Amino acid sequence: CIRIDNFFDDPVDDQRDLVLLTDPKSVHAVFIGQFYANAELESLLNLLSRTLQAMGKSLVVHFFGYGSPPQVNPGYQFVAHGALPRDELVTRIAKWDLALLPYPMEERFIETSTLSFPSKSRVYLAAGLPIMSWARDGASPDVFYREHYGHHYHNGASADGTEAFIWSVVEASP
Numbered sequence: 532c533i534r535i536d537n538f539f540d541d542p543v544d545d546q547r548d549l550v551l552l553t554d555p556k557s558v559h560a561v562f563i564g565q566f567y568a569n570a571e572l573e574s575l576l577n578l579l580s581r582t583l584q585a586m587g588k589s590l591v592v593h594f595f596g597y598g599s600p601p602q603v604n605p606g607y608q609f610v611a612h613g614a615l616p617r618d619e620l621v622t623r624i625a626k627w628d629l630a631l632l633p634y635p636m637e638e639r640f641i642e643t644s645t646l647s648f649p650s651k652s653r654v655y656l657a658a659g660l661p662i663m664s665w666a667r668d669g670a671s672p673d674v675f676y677r678e679h680y681g682h683h684y685h686n687g688a689s690a691d692g693t694e695a696f697i698w699s700v701v702e703a704s705p
Contacts, residue, residue: 554591558583558701559627561660563595563620564651568665571633571688575665578687579631580606582697593627595620621657629700630655634666634673636688645671656680661700663687 560579566572580590590607596614615623624630632652635643648671655662661683666673668689676684685696 557589557591558629558697559591559593560629560631560663561593561595561624561627561655561658562631562633563624563654564649565596566598568633568635571636571665572631575631575633575663575687576607578665578693579663579697582694583701586697586701588701592631593624595624617654621654624654624660625658627660628703630658630660630662632662632664632666632672634664634670636665636667636670641667645669648672648675652676661685661696661703663696 558579562572576590576592583590584606592607592609594609594611599611612623630651632649632655634649652662652672662676662680662685664670664673664676664684664686665688666686668686673686677686682696682699685692687693
């Protein structure tokens, strides 16, 4: 998926006030779907919040879907928005900084991790968000994104380059 809307003129009337959706104190991450890889999500959130705290920033996680997080960590703020239809979801999450993609790493889920592809990935791509995952090497989304999404993707479980990736998210222009 390639976002091409950057190449079109902005249809906003020049008489209207523009609001830039940036937060200099925080990074706003998005997680959609179900809580099925809870240990991986917790590891991803802990890594992300620790790295951002070292940069003097906080983490705000926006959740879209049913259910609630397995636990609340004092290192980040969690905001539940409920479930939305796919097209509305794409439009709504596109304004934030980063998408989160935890994927099962336990040995008993090796077939799931290597043979399936998470549907939330398509929503993240449609929204044009950079993606940070926590997945085993060789997991289907990890292989796909490394090859096709380049510097807009990072697997936090591999540890190398995490700080540089987060800096690229922090420094991205609105």
